[in-house]
Amino acid sequence: xxxxxxxxxxxxxxxxxxxxxxxxxxxxxxxxxxxxxxxxxxxxxxxxxxxxxxxxxxxxxxxxxxxxxxxxxxxxxxxxxxxxxxxxxxxxxxxxxxxxxxxxxxxxxxxxxxxxxxxxxxxxxxxxxxxxxxxxxxxxxxxxxxxxxxxxxxxxxxxxxxxxxxxxxxxxxxxxxxxxxxxxxxxxxxxxxxxxxxxxxxxxxxxxxxxxxxxxxxxxxxxxxxxxxxxxxxxxxxxxxxxxxxxxxxxxxxxxxxxxxxxxxxxxxxxxxxxxxxxxxxxxxxxxxxxxxxxxxxxxxxxxxxxxxxxxxxxxxxxxxxxxxxxxxxxxxxxxxxxxxxxxxxxxxxxxxxxxxxxxxxxxxxxxxxxxxxxxxxxxxxxxxxxxxxxxxxxxxxxxxxxxxxxxxxxxxxxxxxxxxxxxxxxxxxxxxxxxxxxxxxxxxxxxxxxxxxxxxxxxxxxxxxxxxxxxxxxxxxxxxxxxxxxxxxxxxxxxxxxxxxxxxxxxxxxxxxxxxxxxxxxxxxxxxxxxxxxxxxxxxxx
Amino acid sequence: xxxxxxxxxxxxxxxxxxxxxxxxxxxxxxxxxxxxxxxxxxxxxxxxxxxxxxxxxxxxxxxxxxxxxxxxxxxxxxxxxxxx
Numbered sequence: 001x002x003x004x005x006x007x008x009x010x011x012x013x014x015x016x017x018x019x020x021x022x023x024x025x026x027x028x029x030x031x032x033x034x035x036x037x038x039x040x041x042x043x044x045x046x047x048x049x050x051x052x053x054x055x056x057x058x059x060x061x062x063x064x065x066x067x068x069x070x071x072x073x074x075x076x077x078x079x080x081x082x083x084x085x086x087x088x089x090x091x092x093x094x095x096x097x098x099x100x101x102x103x104x105x106x107x108x109x110x111x112x113x114x115x116x117x118x119x120x121x122x123x124x125x126x127x128x129x130x131x132x133x134x135x136x137x138x139x140x141x142x143x144x145x146x147x148x149x150x151x152x153x154x155x156x157x158x159x160x161x162x163x164x165x166x167x168x169x170x171x172x173x174x175x176x177x178x179x180x181x182x183x184x185x186x187x188x189x190x191x192x193x194x195x196x197x198x199x200x201x202x203x204x205x206x207x208x209x210x211x212x213x214x215x216x217x218x219x220x221x222x223x224x225x226x227x228x229x230x231x232x233x234x235x236x237x238x239x240x241x242x243x244x245x246x247x248x249x250x251x252x253x254x255x256x257x258x259x260x261x262x263x264x265x266x267x268x269x270x271x272x273x274x275x276x277x278x279x280x281x282x283x284x285x286x287x288x289x290x291x292x293x294x295x296x297x298x299x300x301x302x303x304x305x306x307x308x309x310x311x312x313x314x315x316x317x318x319x320x321x322x323x324x325x326x327x328x329x330x331x332x333x334x335x336x337x338x339x340x341x342x343x344x345x346x347x348x349x350x351x352x353x354x355x356x357x358x359x360x361x362x363x364x365x366x367x368x369x370x371x372x373x374x375x376x377x378x379x380x381x382x383x384x385x386x387x388x389x390x391x392x393x394x395x396x397x398x399x400x401x402x403x404x405x406x407x408x409x410x411x412x413x414x415x416x417x418x419x420x421x422x423x424x425x426x427x428x429x430x431x432x433x434x435x436x437x438x439x440x441x442x443x444x445x446x447x448x449x450x451x452x453x454x455x456x457x458x459x460x461x462x463x464x465x466x467x468x469x470x471x472x473x474x475x476x477x478x479x480x481x482x483x484x485x486x487x488x489x490x491x492x493x494x495x496x497x498x499x500x501x502x503x504x505x506x507x508x509x510x511x512x513x514x515x516x517x518x519x520x521x522x523x524x525x526x527x528x529x530x531x532x533x534x535x536x537x538x539x540x541x542x543x
Numbered sequence: 544x545x546x547x548x549x550x551x552x553x554x555x556x557x558x559x560x561x562x563x564x565x566x567x568x569x570x571x572x573x574x575x576x577x578x579x580x581x582x583x584x585x586x587x588x589x590x591x592x593x594x595x596x597x598x599x600x601x602x603x604x605x606x607x608x609x610x611x612x613x614x615x616x617x618x619x620x621x622x623x624x625x626x627x
């Protein structure tokens with residue numbers, strides 16, 4: 001095997017695949033021609049119009065897919081893109097430039113850029129963000145004119161291995177179902193978003209391969225082994241047969257794991273361990289149940305608040321929370337209240353620019369300061385609790401006072417709802433243990449709550465002072481460190497004395513080598529991305 | 544020619560999504576329709592143009608149509624802006 005064609009990175013998501021390369025590299029679209037010969041303007045204007053007509057059905061297909069998956073907000077964005085593509089002023093602007101012998105592929109980019117700059121200069125943050133929409137649409141039309149059928153990941157139309165410098169959550173979300181065979185990225189770590197998304201989609205991923213990605217961009221075919229953390233550009237027969245062998249092994253393993261899906265997890269000496277799913281949107285509920293989730297150990301509510309022009313109303317939140325608890329019936333669903341900081345924009349909340357957003361005004365700190373943000377969520381959760389087994393937990397807690405303040409706000413909401421005559425349910429309240437402070441104060445906090453949920457990703461980052469996205473600190477990004485395990489142990493001890501339970505909802509919960517140690521420490525619930533559930537149940541049964 | 548002055552009611556002004564709805568409605572008419580804000584003037588059938596007005600809640604716009612269906616066009620589009 002040619003050593004130079006091997007890309008070594010982080011084993012971010014298990015599985016193997018061999019397939020054609022799809023390079024996702026936004027921002028590098030160059031017009032093929034700057035100018036066109038005299039006398040061809042009319043033909044080129046028609047060429048532009050035909051390209052618009054070719055782009056529109058692709059956009060409406062994406063919108064339709066988003067709608068089917070329950071992502072109405074995203075669908076509306078693509079609907080707006082369709083309008084932009086067919087815009088008469090865009091067409092007129094392009095036609096004028098083409099009549100002056102500018103190539104249509106250059107003209108559409110230029111006109112798009114003019115509008116984008118105008119929007120970007122507006123004081124309104126929402127309008128400024130539309131600049132990207134216009135650029136996106138102009139690029140798609142330009143690419144279509146040049147015969148490059150695909151640009152964005154949503155245009156992926158044959159199963160491929162996706163290569164990129166980095167992938168944003170919205171990028172991965174745009175991949176049509178079944179079209180991504182694997183992800184290989186230059187940046188990223190095991191806990192970066194692309195890795196988490198890949199695991200939840202059950203797609204192999206190798207991240208953090210560094211500059212070697214550039215070479216692989218030129219390859220036709222890439223083989224990826226996500227479990228071992230490598231990818232091979234233009235693999236030879238030997239490499240392909242390695243991958244095929246691994247595929248066969250994984251298939252056997254998967255068939256074996258099938259039997260664990262519908263069982264309750266018990267250790268060999270009979271201790272009951274609940275194995276649950278981490279969810280990031282309501283649409284993932286059905287999939288999680290299929291993988292055998294015994295509940296939801298972490299439901300991230302941030303998706304409701306992102307990429308929109310105003311905060312979600314109480315009723316909108318209520319409808320989502322209610323649907324999720326109803327889907328799980330008697331099984332518990334733990335909602336984490338909003339955990340956003342300066343690294344993400346929130347509509348209607350003025351966030352100062354911070355040097356260290358992960359040590360900043362985020363999570364419960366922001367929620368306690370902004371009741372108009374926090375109370376609608378608390379009210380929606382109390383109302384949804386009438387329809388199922390709903391629990392909630394607060395993120396970024398550092399002491400018992402914060403818990404008391406949050407509970408006081410919850411009581412206030414409960415009182416209001418009762419006097420309004422609204423139907424509400426009982427809710428168990430817990431906290432995330434993700435700061436060393438929470439673990440060290442666990443005995444104090446335990447008197448205030450019904451459970452602890454250890455968020456190992458952040459607990460590791462804060463305990464070891466190691467940014468979870470920093471590729472050079474990979475050796476400091478696992479919960480398998482005595483300091484972290486000590487803190488989890490302390491948390492379990494405090495919980496046991498207070499008669500409450502502890503769950504783990506970070507990456508460590510799905511790590512076969514860590515599960516036995518977590519169970520020995522006294523952890524009663526493990527929550528993870530759904531495809532990891534059957535294997536975790538098997539590992540638990542062997543403890 | 545027919546025209547009418549309206550004040551924008553939707554919280555989000557004439558953003559991408561409301562603009563797209565507005566354009567869809569405008570395209571149903573054969574008349575030439577313009578939307579004016581101060582000295583700026585936009586084609587009502589172009590969401591790019593409309594968005595470049597930067598129209599916000601509370602802004603006053605004039606809708607002007609010229610053509611066979613000008614009356615109906617101005618009435619419907621004015622209602623859309625005022626009612627959101």
